[in-house]
Amino acid sequence: MPLQMRLTAVTLDCADPEALAAFYQQATGLELHPASDGDFAGLTREDGFFLGFQRVDDYRAPSWPGQTMPQQAHFDFHVDDLDEAEDVLLGLGATRPEYQPDADRWRVLIDPAGHPFCLTTR
Template sequence: MPPQMKLTAITLDCPDPQALAAFYRQATGLELHPKSDDAFAGLAREDGLFIGFQRVDNYRAPSWPDQTVPQQSHLDFAVDDLNEAEALLLELGASKPEYQPGGDRWRVFTDPAGHPFCLTGS
């Protein structure tokens, strides 16, 4: 039997770890990890899940839905109210691409560093 693997962290490349951590902290309410700095910042959830943001020189943001610079990965978040969450995210600096493949089931946004992420109703 293979060893059991538990996901403990997700890390995103970006040009400014502190700014991207601040965006996701405000959007999710997760706490900033105390050892965050200019090269790497992180947010921690009570159950141990960690979202990290690492500085990458010459960072190129994904160009979703165009594949010139592919998204490579994205985050999904469940929310109670899609409209309320959308308003908050746009106020925090997210963008909502014109192309929305999810119809009424989910909505696609991009964070301030260009990473696509999705919201679904819970």
């Protein structure tokens, strides 16, 4: 029988945890965790899932699409409308890299700390 595990948290390295938490809070509507401080910030979902952001000295953002600094991990978010979601996220501080492998099916954006993430309607 396989080990039964339930994912309860994901934490991203960054230079400014509070700023990155604010970006994802505006983008997702998750609640700011009360234990957030200058070196660590987190967001929680009603089912207990936790999205954390931790300060790393000399943080270097991943590169997209190059691998000079590998992305190591990225989020995929389901949205109803790619264009609308992209516009909102760009307004919140995300950026859109020139390279888009299949922009009709999904979009790659970069969060304010440099982490790539994808939007998809699937």
